Amino acid sequence: xxxFHDNYPQYELEALHDEAYGKKARRTLWNVFWIMxxxxxxxxxxxxxxPGHGWSGTLWLKTLFIVLTLxxxxxxxxxxxxxxHEVKFFKYIILIxxxxxxxxxxxxxxxxxxxxxxxAKATKVDPIFVEQQKALKHGHHSSGVPQTxxxxxxxxxxxx
Amino acid sequence: MAHSAEIDSKxxxxxxxxxxxxxxxKMFMWFFLVSDALTFGGxxxxxxxxxxxxxxxxxxxxxxFTHFPFIEQHVPLAYVGLMTFILIMSSVTMVLxxxxxxxxxxxxxxxxxxxxxxxxxxFVGSQAWEWYHxxxxxxxxxxxxxxxxxxxxxxxxxxxxxxMVTNEYGVPQFANYFFFITGFHGTHVFSGVxxxxxxxxxxLKGTYQKRGHYEMVEKVGLYWHFVDLVxxxxxxxxxxx
Numbered sequence: 293x294x295x296f297h298d299n300y301p302q303y304e305l306e307a308l309h310d311e312a313y314g315k316k317a318r319r320t321l322w323n324v325f326w327i328m329x330x331x332x333x334x335x336x337x338x339x340x341x342x343p344g345h346g347w348s349g350t351l352w353l354k355t356l357f358i359v360l361t362l363x364x365x366x367x368x369x370x371x372x373x374x375x376x377h378e379v380k381f382f383k384y385i386i387l388i389x390x391x392x393x394x395x396x397x398x399x400x401x402x403x404x405x406x407x408x409x410x411x412a413k414a415t416k417v418d419p420i421f422v423e424q425q426k427a428l429k430h431g432h433h434s435s436g437v438p439q440t441x442x443x444x445x446x447x448x449x450x451x452x
Numbered sequence: 453m454a455h456s457a458e459i460d461s462k463x464x465x466x467x468x469x470x471x472x473x474x475x476x477x478k479m480f481m482w483f484f485l486v487s488d489a490l491t492f493g494g495x496x497x498x499x500x501x502x503x504x505x506x507x508x509x510x511x512x513x514x515x516x517f518t519h520f521p522f523i524e525q526h527v528p529l530a531y532v533g534l535m536t537f538i539l540i541m542s543s544v545t546m547v548l549x550x551x552x553x554x555x556x557x558x559x560x561x562x563x564x565x566x567x568x569x570x571x572x573x574x575f576v577g578s579q580a581w582e583w584y585h586x587x588x589x590x591x592x593x594x595x596x597x598x599x600x601x602x603x604x605x606x607x608x609x610x611x612x613x614x615x616m617v618t619n620e621y622g623v624p625q626f627a628n629y630f631f632f633i634t635g636f637h638g639t640h641v642f643s644g645v646x647x648x649x650x651x652x653x654x655x656l657k658g659t660y661q662k663r664g665h666y667e668m669v670e671k672v673g674l675y676w677h678f679v680d681l682v683x684x685x686x687x688x689x690x691x692x693x
Contacts, residue, residue: 303475304665307554314555318548325544332540336533339692343514343528354693361688365681372547372677374670382472382479390486394493401501420608421509421623424594428515 324371331360481671485678488640492682495636496689499629511622513691519585532691535578536683539641542571543680546648550673553666558655561669565652568676572645579638586630589613594620630690637682644679647672 309317335357342348370376375383472479503510514528521531545567552560589612596611596618611620619627651672660666 302665303470303473303478304667306473307667307670308556308665309554311555314551317551321544321547321551325540328540329537332533332536335688335692336529340514340529343512357688357692361684364684368543368677368681368684372543372680373674374550379471379473382474382482385472386482386486390489390493393490394497397494397497401497405501417506417509417623418597420595420597421506424622425509425511428512 320371324367328364328367331364335360475667477667477671478674481674485674488678489682492633492636492685495629495633496685499633499689502625502629506623506625509623511626516586516621517582517691521581529691531578531582532687535575535582536687538571538575538578539680539683542568542575543677545571546673546676550666550670553660553669556661556666558658558661561655561660561666562652565648565655565669569645569648569652572641572648572676576638576641576645579634579641583631583634586627587613587615589620596620633686634690637679637686640679640682644672644676647675 338353338356342353347353375386470476470479517532518526518528519531520527520534545564549561549564549568552564591612593610593612595608597606598609598611598618599605600607611618613620614627614630616628616631617624621627651668654660654668655666660668
């Protein structure tokens with residue numbers, strides 16, 4: 293067993309490459325960067341334009357943001373983390389368990405979590421939060437001074 | 453180097469070779485990242501659930517994160533845009549350090565690692581600034597039912613800023629998830645900067661030049677890109693949606 297490591301392949305050395313390859317690799321990396329920056333700037337412009345428009349907060353907009361996010365995530369994993377360069381089987385080993393667990397967690401929270409969404413068991417929200425969001429919708433940032441300072445029976449939101 | 457071509461798929465699992473053509477260090481960094489990604493995935497999914505549950509009272513990011521250094525007006529999303537830019541930029545300098553390492557270009561690795569560390573430190577600083585403004589809050593504040601221990605009841609009063617129990621922006625869960633998820637991510641960024649710095653010192657000493665490869669740079673690079681990857685999701689779910 294003493295010479296066990298002697299014929300062990302050095303995979304670290306397989307990653308080494310020459311200047312010509314490096315030049316091509318760098319061009320790819322910068323292209324990925326510009327695309328990611330473009331997507332982010334696009335998201336920011338759409339995101340800061342959205343308030344006050346009819347399409348703000350719609351399912352379409354949310355889907356668009358999530359798709360763009362997944363595109364950026366894929367770019368990072370494939371090119372920056374070099375998963376695109378690994379052998380096929382290793383890609384599956386990394387991605388498939390993760391994707392299965394994420395879908396499973398979403399499935400669990402959507403099915404088991406529904407108990408809190410039924411009207412009978414709906415969580416009571418302090419009306420103070422509803423008022424604040426209503427005021428913000430009409431553009432009032434300030435909530436004003438309290439008219440009364442005495443203790444009121446508070447509806448708490450989280451006491452089961 | 454030609455070992456990979458000689459491997460017969462039938463014998464690949466008999467030992468002495470890696471069927472994935474990877475060193476164990478890099479492979480286990482990937483396995484660690486998968487487990488870490490499961491943690492973040494769980495956090496973000498539970499965040500999505502709670503947010504949906506309080507959909508009608510959940511604060512909008514453009515009403516909360518409106519500050520920008522040296523600017524008095526409200527500029528929603530601008531600061532987080534800058535933070536995202538810093539982190540993507542540091543991700544690109546990291547991958548350029550990895551690429552330089554694969555050409556055994558010590559000077560290139562040094563330069564790009566240096567900029568990665570600067571970018572990481574700038575991001576951690578930006579997050580501290582963001583937390584500061586989130587905790588201190590605005591001048592106008594908002595009305596809240598705050599627990600008064602002396603009278604043993606809730607008292608309606610103007611509350612500024614945020615803590616784990618009360619915040620002026622909306623339901624307490626909003627601040628809880630903000631602190632927990634961005635805090636957990638910030639801790640990752642901070643440890644990433646520390647790891648990068650240790651590897652940077654080894655690059656300066658010439659450890660990897662002597663070893664014949666810069667795989668350690670690749671390994672911390674994987675971790676660093678993962679931090680960027682998580683931020684892409686945090687950015688979308690906390691600030692955009």
